[in-house]
Amino acid sequence: MSGNRAWHLMSRPQGLPTHENFALKAQPTAPLQDGWARVENKWLSVDPYMRGRMNDVKSYVPPFQLDEPMQGGAVGTVVESRSPNLKEGDLVFHMLGWREQAAAPAEAFNKMPPLPVAEHEWLGNLGLTGGTAYFGLLRAAQAKEGDIVFVSAAAGAVGSAVVQIARAKGMTVIGSAGGADKCAWVRELGADAAIDYKAGPVLPQLQAAAPKGIDVYFDNVGGEHLDAAFALARQNARFAICGMIDDYNKGSTHQFRFIMRIIAMRIMLKGFIYTDYLAEMADFYREMGGWIASGAVKSRETVHEGIEAMPDAFLGLFSGGNTGKMLVKL
Amino acid sequence: MSGNRAWHLMSRPQGLPTHENFALKAQPTAPLQDGWARVENKWLSVDPYMRGRMNDVKSYVPPFQLDEPMQGGAVGTVVESRSPNLKEGDLVFHMLGWREQAAAPAEAFNKMPPLPVAEHEWLGNLGLTGGTAYFGLLRAAQAKEGDIVFVSAAAGAVGSAVVQIARAKGMTVIGSAGGADKCAWVRELGADAAIDYKAGPVLPQLQAAAPKGIDVYFDNVGGEHLDAAFALARQNARFAICGMIDDYNKGSTHQFRFIMRIIAMRIMLKGFIYTDYLAEMADFYREMGGWIASGAVKSRETVHEGIEAMPDAFLGLFSGGNTGKMLVKL
Numbered sequence: 001m002s003g004n005r006a007w008h009l010m011s012r013p014q015g016l017p018t019h020e021n022f023a024l025k026a027q028p029t030a031p032l033q034d035g036w037a038r039v040e041n042k043w044l045s046v047d048p049y050m051r052g053r054m055n056d057v058k059s060y061v062p063p064f065q066l067d068e069p070m071q072g073g074a075v076g077t078v079v080e081s082r083s084p085n086l087k088e089g090d091l092v093f094h095m096l097g098w099r100e101q102a103a104a105p106a107e108a109f110n111k112m113p114p115l116p117v118a119e120h121e122w123l124g125n126l127g128l129t130g131g132t133a134y135f136g137l138l139r140a141a142q143a144k145e146g147d148i149v150f151v152s153a154a155a156g157a158v159g160s161a162v163v164q165i166a167r168a169k170g171m172t173v174i175g176s177a178g179g180a181d182k183c184a185w186v187r188e189l190g191a192d193a194a195i196d197y198k199a200g201p202v203l204p205q206l207q208a209a210a211p212k213g214i215d216v217y218f219d220n221v222g223g224e225h226l227d228a229a230f231a232l233a234r235q236n237a238r239f240a241i242c243g244m245i246d247d248y249n250k251g252s253t254h255q256f257r258f259i260m261r262i263i264a265m266r267i268m269l270k271g272f273i274y275t276d277y278l279a280e281m282a283d284f285y286r287e288m289g290g291w292i293a294s295g296a297v298k299s300r301e302t303v304h305e306g307i308e309a310m311p312d313a314f315l316g317l318f319s320g321g322n323t324g325k326m327l328v329k330l
Numbered sequence: 331m332s333g334n335r336a337w338h339l340m341s342r343p344q345g346l347p348t349h350e351n352f353a354l355k356a357q358p359t360a361p362l363q364d365g366w367a368r369v370e371n372k373w374l375s376v377d378p379y380m381r382g383r384m385n386d387v388k389s390y391v392p393p394f395q396l397d398e399p400m401q402g403g404a405v406g407t408v409v410e411s412r413s414p415n416l417k418e419g420d421l422v423f424h425m426l427g428w429r430e431q432a433a434a435p436a437e438a439f440n441k442m443p444p445l446p447v448a449e450h451e452w453l454g455n456l457g458l459t460g461g462t463a464y465f466g467l468l469r470a471a472q473a474k475e476g477d478i479v480f481v482s483a484a485a486g487a488v489g490s491a492v493v494q495i496a497r498a499k500g501m502t503v504i505g506s507a508g509g510a511d512k513c514a515w516v517r518e519l520g521a522d523a524a525i526d527y528k529a530g531p532v533l534p535q536l537q538a539a540a541p542k543g544i545d546v547y548f549d550n551v552g553g554e555h556l557d558a559a560f561a562l563a564r565q566n567a568r569f570a571i572c573g574m575i576d577d578y579n580k581g582s583t584h585q586f587r588f589i590m591r592i593i594a595m596r597i598m599l600k601g602f603i604y605t606d607y608l609a610e611m612a613d614f615y616r617e618m619g620g621w622i623a624s625g626a627v628k629s630r631e632t633v634h635e636g637i638e639a640m641p642d643a644f645l646g647l648f649s650g651g652n653t654g655k656m657l658v659k660l
Contacts, residue, residue, distance in 0.1 A: 052594075222590070241592045253585055260552070262571045262601035264382075269599040271592035 004029050006069035006099030007310050013054055016318060021054070022311045027069070027099065037106050038080040044097045044307075044328040045073035045123040046314040047157075048245045072097035075122050078109070086111065093122045100307055100330060115289055124299050124325040125161055126288055132242060132274045133161035134284050136218055138169070140272040141240035143216045145170035150206065150229055153220035154191065155182035157325035158242060162218045163189045164297040165288075171216075174209045176202065176225060178320045185323055189298070203228040213237075221245050223254040230258035230267070239269040245318070300324030334359050336399035336429035337640050343384055346648060351384070352641045357399070357429065367436045368410040374427045374637075374658040375403035375453040376644040377487075378575045402427030405452050408439070416441065423452045430637055430660060445619050454629050454655040455491055456618055462572060462604045463491035464614050466548055468499070470602040471570035473546045475500035480536065480559055483550035484521065485512035487655035488572060492548045493519045494627040501546075504539045506532065506555060508650045515653055519628070533558040543567075551575050553584040560588035560597070569599040575648065630654030 004027045013021045032038055050072055053064045064070050074097035078090040083106030086092070092109035096102035102109075112122055124130060136158075137143045149166045153159040154175025166173040167190035175186040176195040183194035193209035195202065206214075206228045215237055217229035222244025229239060261267065277284075291297035302322035304313040306329075313328050315321075333356070340353045362368055380402055383394045394400050404427035408420040413436035416422070422439035426432035442452055454460060466488075467473045479496045483489040484505025496503040497520035505516040506525040513524035523539035525532065536544075536558050545567050547559035552574025559569060591597065607614075621627035632652040634643040636659075643658050645651075 243593065244590045255583055255585060260574045262599060263573065263603070264601070266601045266603065266606065267599075268601075269592060269597075271594070271596045271598075273593070273596065276596065 003307075004099075004101045005307055007307075008067050009054060009064045009070055010067060012056055012066070013051075017051070017054060017311075017315060019311050019315075024308065024310075027101070029101070030103070032080055032082045032103060033105075035083050035105055036081075036103060037078050037083055037086045037109055038101060038103045039074075039076040039092055039094065039096075039109060040079045040101055041074045041076035041097065041099065041330055043075040043120045043123055044310065044330065045128070046310065046317060046326050046328065047072065047128065048243055048317050050314065051318075069096075070098040071095050073123050073128055074099075074102065075112075075119055076102065081106070091119060091122075093127065098310060113285070115285075117289075117292055120301060120325075120327055120329075121292065121299060123327060124157060124301065125292060125297055126285070128274055129157040129325055130161045130288055130297075131277070131281070131284055133158050133165055133218075134288060135274060135277040135280070136240040136242050136272055137162050137165055137216070139277055139280070140242075140270045141216045141218060141238040143169070143171060143238070146172075147215040148172045148174070148210055148212065148234075149216040149218065150174045150176070150210065150214045150232075151218040151220070152176045152197075152225040153243075153245065154186045154189075154194065155323050156220060157322075159218070159220055160186070160189055160300065160324055161297065163191050164291070167191075168291055168296045174206065174214070176206075182320075182323055185300070197225070203231055206232055216240070218242060219244070227254060227256045227258050230256060230261050233261060233265045233267050235265050237265055237267045239267060241269055241271040302326050304328045306330065333637075334429075334431045335637055337637075338397050339384060339394045339400055340397060342386055342396070343381075347381070347384060347641075347645060349641050349645075354638065354640075357431070359431070360433070362410060362412045362433060363435075365413050365435055366411075366433060367408050367413050367416045367439055368431060368433045369404075369406040369422055369424065369426075369439060370409045370431055371404045371406035371427065371429065371660055373405040373450045373453055374640065374660065375458070376640065376647060376656050376658065377402065377458065378573055378647050380644065381648075399426075400428040401425050403453050403458055404429075404432065405442075405449055406432065411436070421449060421452075423457065428640060443615070445615075447619075447622055450631060450655075450657055450659075451622065451629060453657060454487060454631065455622060455627055456615070458604055459487040459655055460491045460618055460627075461607070461611070461614055463488050463495055463548075464618060465604060465607040465610070466570040466572050466602055467492050467495055467546070469607055469610070470572075470600045471546045471548060471568040473499070473501060473568070476502075477545040478502045478504070478540055478542065478564075479546040479548065480504045480506070480540065480544045480562075481548040481550070482506045482527075482555040483573075483575065484516045484519075484524065485653050486550060487652075489548070489550055490516070490519055490630065490654055491627065493521050494621070497521075498621055498626045504536065504544070506536075512650075512653055515630070527555070533561055536562055546570070548572060549574070557584060557586045557588050560586060560591050563591060563595045563597050565595050567595055567597045569597060571599055571601045632656050634658045636660065 155177035175191040186194040195205040213234040217239040220243040485507035505521040516524040525535040543564040547569040550573040
């Protein structure tokens with residue numbers, strides 16, 4: 001039995017967060033109210049979008065409150081229930097992460113369907129990251145068989161799923177990642193080419209890998225990558241804008257030299273969030289479940305151990321410290 | 331009877347074009363081939379997109395060739411025909427502008443339908459500029475009744491049509507223009523508010539004019555205006571990207587501080603060209619013809635006189651020298 005501690009946001013980061021912004025505090029373990037359940041968390045997720053919630057700015061999710069437990073994706077087991085809808089031992093996904101135990105109304109906890117997958121997949125390819133890849137590529141960017149797809153942060157949690165979904169759907173895929181090891185893994189996932197953005201400018205590398213240009217760009221980073229995609233977009237190219245991690249900490253300072261090509265090439269850009277497509281989750285579970293079962297979509301995780309490691313795991317997202325999904329195992 | 335001279339591009343401009351880039355030269359008047367016609371031009375159009383054709387870069391239209399007559403929208407009268415499809419006196423629209431006379435296969439000339447409009451409307455609200463406004467607003471940006479629409483260069487040829495179409499369709503419209511006189515005209519066209527970008531930064535002015543934010547942005551200029559639109563876009567906002575005149579001469583050097591809002595607000599950007607919608611011209615002629623007849627859409631022109639004035643008219647586009655459509659009358 002673990003303890004009952006939670007990470008609080010103690011001050012709002014300026015630029016890149018530091019350990020001083022966070023504090024691990026004991027939570028009171030109050031008796032459950034009627035209709036509530038208590039969950040012991042087993043896996044906690046860290047994701048780039050959490051950086052936005054550390055600012056005091058209204059975005060698509062409200063900001064974290066100061067000196068309150070932070071939130072995020074988590075998978076855990078029900079240890080106590082005063083709701084007819086959950087029983088002890090149920091495996092649930094929920095958003096009360098950054099803590100060892102979560103107590104809340106039963107509706108806050110989603111019981112997972114009995115698919116033969118590892119528990120942490122519900123935070124990965126079958127969770128927010130896999131769903132983001134699936135809906136961004138196939139819905140926001142309307143990618144289809146035969147398209148030439150470029151994806152940034154291709155060794156990351158979302159990007160590696162994009163690479164594999166694109167391959168499973170008969171597209172050509174070029175992935176960008178930082179360093180030779182990550183690029184090797186991107187190729188192993190099935191990418192036709194991998195670009196090492198740490199080895200030199202993106203544009204000439206992308207031009208060599210995609211001499212005919214690109215039809216789809218899945219953007220996780222913004223900045224130089226987005227500009228290279230503008231430069232090499234073919235007519236009627238579609239960009240799914242999922243993240244701009246380059247700019248989360250500093251604001252965008254990139255000068256988009258090729259943004260004018262939006263007009264000549266009739267480029268469409270579409271920002272999206274996973275939750276825009278909740279009505280289509282059945283499609284996602286069916287297809288992604290099938291690909292995981294067949295081995296078409298594999299996962300890799302970078303796992304930190306113990307609640308104490310949460311800030312390190314989170315900060316690692318911004319230094320390129322992960323291959324695949326970054327997780328904390330309790 | 332005028333002469334037969336044509337403006338040639340003599341050198342490719344670096345940045346803003348100057349008179350030295352152009353030369354007015356006599357054209358030979360050769361006998362007509364079978365199936366050809368000769369047209370005496372009466373009105374010539376200058377448009378911002380022509381700047382792109384002066385670069386030696388493949389775009390949506392091929393570059394102008396050096397020491398050849400340039401091209402552009404023109405309205406003229408058939409003066410000689412060796413085609414059964416055209417006869418002397420026919421009013422035609424065609425793309426062999428920048429010259430006094432044009433000789434070409436009859437297919438190059440489009441006979442205008444007999445609508446009760448002034449001849450130069452075929453270069454304006456019933457031509458490329460009106461069509462660009464119509465299709466950009468209603469198709470590319472999918473603007474609909476009740477939307478809050480922001481349009482830049484609202485006193486220009488395309489922008490002033492956007493303002494009036496938006497009003498005719500029951501939208502709220504905020505237009506941006508340079509100077510008090512142009513802003514007054516934008517209001518006269520029916521805009522709910524006009525912003526003077528020369529009087530101060532765009533963002534605070536737009537925020538005051540659109541305290542609830544915007545649903546649609548019709549972009550003619552890029553740069554600071556586009557960034558202000560990112561800053562104030564509401565959820566599911568749509569941007570029609572028509573032009574980036576701020577950047578045609580210098581390349582974009584703007585830093586888009588608010589581009590990240592594409593994600594949180596699920597903004598859609600779509601680049602487009604008038605010719606993408608040729609299949610829907612019947613809708614355009616019907617609706618726009620009706621609005622012109624009813625007075626819902628008015629036009630204003632800035633007219634230069636004589637073939638010699640073409641470069642001045644063209645350069646005036648980049649110094650804010652026109653209100654409404656810039657034309658040269660021969």
